[in-house]
Structures are given as C-alpha cells and as structure tokens.
Amino acid sequence: MDTLMTARKKRLKKGAQGWLRALPFILPGLILVAVFVVYPMLFTIRISLSEYKIVQGDITFIGLENFKNVLAGGSRFWYAYRNNFLYAIVTVPFIILGGMFFAYLINNLRRGQGIFRVGFYLPVITSWVIVSLVFQYMFNNSSRGLINYFLVDVLHVMDDYAPWLLREWSGNAAIWLMGIWKNMGWAMIIYLAGLQSIPKELYEAAELDGAGLWKKFVYITVPALRPTTYYVMVNMIIGSFNVFIQVMMLTGGDPNGKTSALQYLLYDRAFNQFEFGEASAIGLISAVTIVAITFLLNRRLRLDDVEKEG
C-alpha cells in the first residue's frame, strides 16, 4: 500500500516537473492563443448576450434577446443560412471531383507538369477582390458584361440583357462559380501530394490485368485518395461558412438578401447597423454550425478507419 502511494506521488511529482520544464517553451504559444483566440472568443459570447454601445464601451446583459432578433427578425438570416449550405452542397463536389481529376491528369503527364500545376494553382493565390472584379465584369447587367454580350449580341439566345447579379439564382450561381474556380487549384495540389503516396506496384499490377487509364482511376486512385478527400472535404465545407468577399463584391446580398451569406450578414449588422450583439450572435451560430457539421462528418466517415486504411 505504502509503496503504491509513494510511487503515485513520485509519478505526479515527475509529471509536474515535466510540465514546469515544458512551460517556458509552450508559454509564448499559449499567450498568443489566449490573447488572439480565447479572449476574443469569450468576448464574442459576452457581446452576443449583451447590448454593446461601442463608443462608450457599455456592455449591458440582455440575455438571449440578440439571438431572438436574429432568428425571428425576418427572412434575411434564413436566406443567408440556406445559402451557406447551398454553397457547400454545390461547390464542394465540384472542387473535389475537379481537383482529383486534374491532379490525376497532371500526374500522368510526361512533360509540362510544372506549367499546369502553376496554371491551376494561380486562381488560389490571386486576390479575391481582383477575381471578384473580373466576375463582376463577366456578369455585368449591361452589354458591358461578357455573358450578356455573348448571349444577346453574339449568339442571339436572349432578346434583352439580363441583370444576372440582381436575380436570386443567377446571383448565387455567380458566387458558386467563383468559389469553385478559386478553390479547385488548392484541392488539386493536395491531391497531387496524395497521389505520390500511392504505390506504383498497384498500377503496374492493374496494367498487367489490362486496366486502362479510366479503370485505374476509378479502382485504384479514388479509393487510395480517401483520406485526402476527407481532408479536402472538411476544409472546403468549413470554408463554405466563411464565404464573404464574393457576396460583398458581386451581389451585396441583392435581391433582398436572397444571395446573402452568414458572414456578409454579420458584417452588415455590425458595420452598417451598429448591432454588434446581433452580429456576434450570428458569428456564434455559424461557429456552432461548423462544429456540428465537422462532428457529424467525423462520425459518418469514421476518420480513424480512414486514416488506418490510408
């Protein structure tokens, strides 16, 4: 009995000593996380439950009033919430399939891999604002817009110029298209890295069995890339809840907030309406949603199994 106690004590002491020794090394990181992540997060929770007067710095507790206002205050929130899900549902499959497909093609090139890799990655490092301006030009409401020009003046498919960015579905489509175009290159780079880890022998064996490029892709590449796909998917789905610049630059939520997204709504509440409490509430709602989705994905796809397989 006694020896057991002392052994435990010893272990505790040793553990504490280890922590003390490690502390100076992790302290900088801890402090930075505390100041720039934990504190703002707690403060956001506090503001979401309060009425925040920004100039005076007065924070008055009002309970769940802000959440009530956001959830019951008209359709704008629900349109924005819906659009975030739609964005994820529409863009993520395209990004995953496109990224995987192009990575596979590029990986099988004998020459010019570098050029294509740079070419596909270029959209990722291009500024969101500049890309938005280009998309704005393409979808412009008048004859100045590339799409209107082609459809009306070149192909004569339509009689009149369409205000693409002022309509619910064409405005959303522009936002999705931009997300797909901009993120596919990122997925491609990740998949290229994933492809390197697939043993060459598998392909050689398949070739001996008479499998062509397509069969090799479907039966070897796609299954072997499952862990990579999971990683890309989680990242892109979380990213879907951060859609902001496209919305701000392309549609501004028009018409009537039907192309809005949560982050844009948050920005609008905070900066245009000075409703910092409601803005924080929207931020928290999106945070909770992201955590819930990641949790569900984890359960459904059984991340552990996936990693073992990979």
Next chain:
Amino acid sequence: MKKNALETLALLLAAVLVLGSFAGCGQPAQEPSAPPESEAPVTGGDDTPAEPVTITFWHTYSDSEEAQLLDVVLPLWNELHPEITVEAVRQDSSQYHEMIVTSFGTGASPDVARVDIANIAAYAAQGGLVALSDYPDFAEISADYMDAPLSTNLYQGKYYGLPLDTNCKAAVVNMNVLAELGLDAVPETMEELIEAAAGRGTYTINVSGVGDWDMYPYFWLFGGVDGSVDAWDGINSEYAMFFEGPWYFGSYEDSEAKGIVASTIPTYNGKSASVVGGENVAVFSTSEHPDAAYEFAKFLTSTEAQLALLQAGQLPILKSLVDSDEVQSNPVWSVYMAQMESAKARIPSPNNSNIQQIWSDMVTNIFVSGADITTELQNAAALIDEQLA
C-alpha cells in the same frame, strides 16, 4: 554540468520568446489609448488653447484634392493658428466607414474628420460625435451655410457637423441623341422630352442604380422610369439623359467633344428635383481637443478654404459663393449649384442603412421582379415609417 548549462540556455531563450510575444501583442493595444506625447493636456476649457496641440484630421480626398489641402488649405491654417498642428491622414475611401466604426471601439478615433453626409446621424446616435450646435457661435456661422447641406447634420434637434462640400445630381445629357429626337437644345421640361422620345422605341432616360441616392431624383420628380442597363456606359450612345453627380465630368472638354453636357434636370409639372450629396466635417467625442478640432472644422468652411477646395472640384456650401465668379464661370459647377436650389437632402436618420435597404429592395422588386408598383411603394413606405419612428 554541461547538461545544466544547456538547460539554462534553453530557459533563457524561452524567456526571450515569452518577452517577445508580450512586446509583440502589447504595443498595438497600447497605441490607441495612450495619447502621443505632443498632445499635452490643454488648460482652460472653452478658450482657444494657448499651448501647442496636435489634432488628427481624417479625410478621403483624392490625389488632386489632397494636394490642394496640403499645399493651399493647411498652410493657410498654419498662418491663422500656429499653435494647433493639424495632422491630415488620408484614409482608403472604400473602407472609410468601417475604419471609423472600428475606431469607435478601439478609442482610436480622429479628432475631426470628413464624413459622408449619410453617416452623421448614425455616428451621432452611437454617441461618437460632438454636438457642434452647443457652441455659442454656431447659430451665427451656420447662417452662412446653404440649408440642404446643413440639414444633413441634424440629429434629434442638434447639429453634429458642419457642411464641408456638397453636390447633387443633375442631368448628364447626350446632345447627339437629343438631335436624333429632333431637339437641338436640352428641353426645359420633362413633358417635352417625353413627347419627343415617345416614338423612339427604346429607353431614353436611364438610372445609375437602385439605391436611394440614384432613385430619389426620379422619385421626387415623377416617380417612375425605365431602364436596366449600365448608365455610365449607355450615355455614350444609347440614352439621351441620366442623372449623376458632378464627378461624371472628369474632363468637361472631352465630354463636350462627345456631345455630352451638364444641364439642370428638366422640370415635370413645373418643378425640378434632385438629391443632395457631399460630405460634412465632424468632431469626435473621444477627441482630447474638441475646441481646437471645432476651430479647424469652422476654418474648413471659411470662404478661403472653400474656394481653395473648389479648385479641386469640391463644390462649396456657402450661400455667398453660389453666385461667385469662380462658380459661375465653370460650365459644370454653375449647373450643379443651380440644381442645388431644388435639391432635397435624404432624411437624416441613424437607421439610414436600413432605410436604404428597404428602398433598394423595393426598387429591385419593381424593376427586376416586376412587382406591383403601388403595393411595393406602400409596403416600403410603412417600413420606412417604422425606421423613422
């Protein structure tokens, strides 16, 4: 021994890292709250500060306007008030409103700033601005300002800024298209234009957007127009007329050569109408030297400063300058100053952005979705009334 020395070294390095991170995050947080040393506290409340002070002035002037400010206006100020140094800071105009709102939260607001007229009421409602009408000389100086620009500073019975520059929408007219319609001069009345354009088969007048600023002139004039195409582009060939601010005429000679001229908006039922734009200058409530800041704001509305800024295209807000040679001799400025007479200010309200949203939703519904005009207008009116209540 050796192991110990290594451990000490590692600890030392870690300590440096910790200190570094403290210094790194400490500085930006301190900057806003601690005033620079040059800003020594001023003794005496209402008197002009005797000790030298420095105030910060935020603006969004363009290159040529900023040059005029730095080369002409500020030297004038320095002569008059050598004891008050004005530090002019040019901010990015696209993020200006966000900058100011953020500065409210961090306490890093400027002392005095040029502010869009549409934002004064909202900032005042947040408690961010000083009520300038509380100064005893306000009544006297405000008598010199034109009514519409001055009215944009009003919030709950007090004025929270001084008008700084103004503009409004006037007609941008394509004389070539008018000639096609059989008109050789800009028609006096909308009735004439409508009659001439009736058989043309395409849109003749165009709007620049669905927002309140773009639509109010039409709404106030007759409440109904056609068009969905980009106005700035279309005026070159397609349309006879659209309404825009004086900035449309970057170079009047170039525009005139293309047959595009400025004109007051033709009357409808005998009345013209337009909407007031422009900027005010406001003093921030966090300022340590509000009196010095107010002094500078007043100076910016003086005849000398207004004339200097007019050279860079900033239309003056002084009644006395409307008929001055400087304004009248310019083909664009004279038209816009004449249009100012029938220009109305948007109702100053802290809920301005809500009202703008209701308005543009309503216009979008009508033009893009083809909703019933009467119902939409009635709905919007009810919603806007709520915001104003």
